[in-house]
Amino acid sequence: MKKFTLLIGLLVVVLISYWLFASPSVSSDVDISSSPEAIARGEYLVTAGGCISCHRSIEDEESFGGGLGLETEFGTFYAPNITPDVETGIGNWAAEDFLKALQHGRSPTGSFYYPVFPYRAYAGLSDQDVLDMAAYLMSLEPVRYQAPNHEIPGWLFRWTIAGWNRIADIAQPEPESFGDSLVARGAYLARNLGHCSECHTPRNGLGIPDFAREYAGAEIGEKTIEAIDAEALADWAFNNFDLFMLIGLKPDGEFVGGDMNEVIEFNTSKLTDEDRDALAAYFTRHNQ
Numbered sequence: 001m002k003k004f005t006l007l008i009g010l011l012v013v014v015l016i017s018y019w020l021f022a023s024p025s026v027s028s029d030v031d032i033s034s035s036p037e038a039i040a041r042g043e044y045l046v047t048a049g050g051c052i053s054c055h056r057s058i059e060d061e062e063s064f065g066g067g068l069g070l071e072t073e074f075g076t077f078y079a080p081n082i083t084p085d086v087e088t089g090i091g092n093w094a095a096e097d098f099l100k101a102l103q104h105g106r107s108p109t110g111s112f113y114y115p116v117f118p119y120r121a122y123a124g125l126s127d128q129d130v131l132d133m134a135a136y137l138m139s140l141e142p143v144r145y146q147a148p149n150h151e152i153p154g155w156l157f158r159w160t161i162a163g164w165n166r167i168a169d170i171a172q173p174e175p176e177s178f179g180d181s182l183v184a185r186g187a188y189l190a191r192n193l194g195h196c197s198e199c200h201t202p203r204n205g206l207g208i209p210d211f212a213r214e215y216a217g218a219e220i221g222e223k224t225i226e227a228i229d230a231e232a233l234a235d236w237a238f239n240n241f242d243l244f245m246l247i248g249l250k251p252d253g254e255f256v257g258g259d260m261n262e263v264i265e266f267n268t269s270k271l272t273d274e275d276r277d278a279l280a281a282y283f284t285r286h287n288q
């Protein structure tokens, strides 16, 4: 009897470990294209995804050499080098590695990324978009630079993120579908590529976003981040939002400040008119 209980216990441990640590399944017959079309499309997506906000080199703003310290309530994380340098960057990454990293937050060796890398937002990206981003990143000039180690508490092991991901899965709403294709594109740009929730949605004590209060604003350390939900944007017309995404001017005549300036400079101001319209359509859909 004792043996039997032990066996069941062991089986439960194995199953739970499998559930927590299993390698994510991604498409395997994929390649990183070197076609100019894929690279150009990837460049645009990398811009829309705001990758440069975190991965820009501390020595050269234009490159993805990394090194920027990102302060969070759990410590300072340093964004790594994502140029194709073999030793210090991602020079030997294959197509599948990009899918695992961006859609699942897992490294090529199976280890877990910390969610300061907004992979949970990027999880909704299409394979094609991720692979085009890979095509662009792999076409860049390699930069030799090793980012410093994260300055985080000793207990914050990478494997703890296995459990965190599962708890976050429970809080993750089913993807909503929209009848209007412009609004649907806006939702993809906001929820996935543009990861607006990373800053604008409140989080619980574990740092998991509370999607029941999507865009309700947040406190990050001393900083207050404004709400951008239907209620907060009740007075924003489509054109107000469009102009805001382009130059940061609010309907009350004030210019936005803080981290949002960077989001506008590096990301939303560089979107095509159509994509900016899509964001405006999505965020002001309640006011139409």
Ligand code: HEC
Pocket: 045, 046, 049, 050, 051, 052, 053, 054, 055, 070, 077, 078, 079, 080, 081, 082, 089, 090, 101, 107, 112, 113, 114, 115, 116, 117, 118, 122, 133
């Ligand atoms: C909010 C900041 C932030 C943004 C935005 C961001 N990243 Fe990252 N990224 C990070 C951090 C921090 C890490 C390291 C995480 C860790 O060590 O667990 C990382 C890790 C990575 C890695 C793994 C690198 C390695 O050597 O293992 C890749 C690839 C990557 N990011 C690509 C991207 C791409 C592509 C985008 C845009 C679509 C992007 N990141 C946007 C912060 C960010």
Ligand code: HEC
Pocket: 189, 190, 194, 195, 196, 197, 198, 199, 200, 224, 225, 226, 227, 228, 232, 244, 250, 255, 256, 257, 258, 259, 260, 263, 268, 279
């Ligand atoms: C890195 C964090 C961050 C990200 C990502 C981010 N924002 Fe912001 N946003 C801010 C901060 C901080 C403010 C307040 C700035 C200030 O104090 O003026 C702000 C302000 C705003 C405002 C003005 C709200 C008001 O009433 O004053 C809007 C609208 C907005 N953001 C939309 C967006 C959209 C859309 C996205 C995604 C494409 C986004 N933000 C992504 C940090 C962020």
